[in-house]
Amino acid sequence: MGEFDLIARYFTRPAQGRAATGAAGAVVLGVGDDCALLQPAPGMQLAVSTDMLVEGRHFLSTVDPVRLGHKSLAVNLSDLAACGARPLAFTLALSLPSVDEGWLDGFSRGLFALADEHGCALVGGDTTRGPLNICITVFGEVPQGGALLRSGAKAGDDLWVSGTLGDARLALEVFRGTLELPAELFALARARMETPAPRVALGQALRGIASAAADVSDGLLGDLSHILRASGVGAVVDADAAAGCIAARAHPAFDLGDELQRLCALSGGDDYELVFTAPATAREAVAQAGRASATAVTRIGRIEAAPGVRIVDAARAPVEQRFTSFDHFV
């Protein structure tokens, strides 16, 4: 199968997603020319983000291609969510070691299922032969001046996190052989690792409420530090409140110690949740945004003027443990 047949068979569809005919924002021209053409609605800005996934770093070679297709787009949609943007379109560049039709069929199904869920149209891309590499660039719309940024956190703001934390890391440790989990618990953690749910609806619901936001991809503390640096503030983080966000805790067979729970919740990585700040006066508004988007929101700390992060336990006693975030080059 040639390059153009491959694109035609797996990555071209009669209707290029609902976004193409959406009321706000328009894909003027999709796949098939030298460029795609996008035109944000009047008064809207285009939010842009790109992520590259490499075999062995971001996913295991054994991963189900349907799940990999989902995750490849999910990690990008998570960046749009962190800005409060509504997904519009994406491009896909794909380097493949060979034409494996079973893999392409699964990958494209997982990819398009999530794309359709968010009305996000594939508008262009590139395919080549080489070591497996997936690079997606995603486009969303956000009202002019309405994007959630990392730079707006203020001393006194609450610190919040969406959804669940740390489960992806538990699954990774099982794959690494450093942890054993009952089969049912592992399946739950593995699903969080392989099919994260980008918090797109919550991100949009938080516009005008959250003072700052980032997505949690490299671990909570690492991504929080981007907010703190950009905002020129520090934070107190309740490690036990964060550990309380581990989804697997709800399972009767869960019996991991406090230290491991804190590690996974605070610096697990691959969570694709939102960490965000909001004034204490906005607590009910944040809760309402969570309900409106059917997404759990948990208050895990407070922003302070003094730089740096102070980690405490449920009793407000300092937690000594060192947590580092994931870095591809360290």
Added chain:
Amino acid sequence: MGEFDLIARYFTRPAQGRAATGAAGAVVLGVGDDCALLQPAPGMQLAVSTDMLVEGRHFLSTVDPVRLGHKSLAVNLSDLAACGARPLAFTLALSLPSVDEGWLDGFSRGLFALADEHGCALVGGDTTRGPLNICITVFGEVPQGGALLRSGAKAGDDLWVSGTLGDARLALEVFRGTLELPAELFALARARMETPAPRVALGQALRGIASAAADVSDGLLGDLSHILRASGVGAVVDADAAAGCIAARAHPAFDLGDELQRLCALSGGDDYELVFTAPATAREAVAQAGRASATAVTRIGRIEAAPGVRIVDAARAPVEQRFTSFDHFV
């Protein structure tokens, strides 16, 4: 060096390109948040294209990193040129086997030199460890309804090509060991292969004049076929007029046979020129667009109603040779 230090040292600059302050089109927010924010000027559309470069497929492992930085952006700007779009911004996703500071220094210098030449700002990206892979997504502005498309060619239109053809292929054949060239001639051909000049100014000058356009990346005939298919037409191509576009021919030591010249010009690949069509009544306008953009334009054939490509020589006799375009999966 960690991931964020690497980005700070090689890919963050005090002024994020001239485009950020350009009169038309605006980069509202560049590198450093979850998303970049772009806002096309009123009445403008955003042209988007993405290209992935893999070591051993798109470039040799021995290539000068300065030239590779140039080429990585050039191949993307060439897609904007084919649409007649003005470059605005780009994202860069980079997978690196290791942190090689000499390589990063050269690559980023070559990249930014070309970016500055075109007022194109780096607004975001991703870095990870893995087999060397460079994925750039580029954004340009084009007036609403003004983009050059592949689908507008009409029977009776002239067929044109910009600049020079086939030299990159000559250099590739020298690297492959199938051809020998005098050193000076090889240096010339190699420069065309490693530092192509995207025809950005010509593309914009052809708006309202050309009826269809595409960039020549996989070989003239292959890229022409995209125009013919999208427009529902065919073409007659003068192989000798195309071969006349080989830059190396101007060198006194050039002595390659007709057949090799035609092969390189018609299906060489890596040219990053524009192939375009325009009504015969627009010949002077096309010539003027070439002069205004200091880019050679050569008429190499004619669009006809009958599908397919008919290749002829300077005497209008059919040329029998089979030419195929480059396909990564065949």
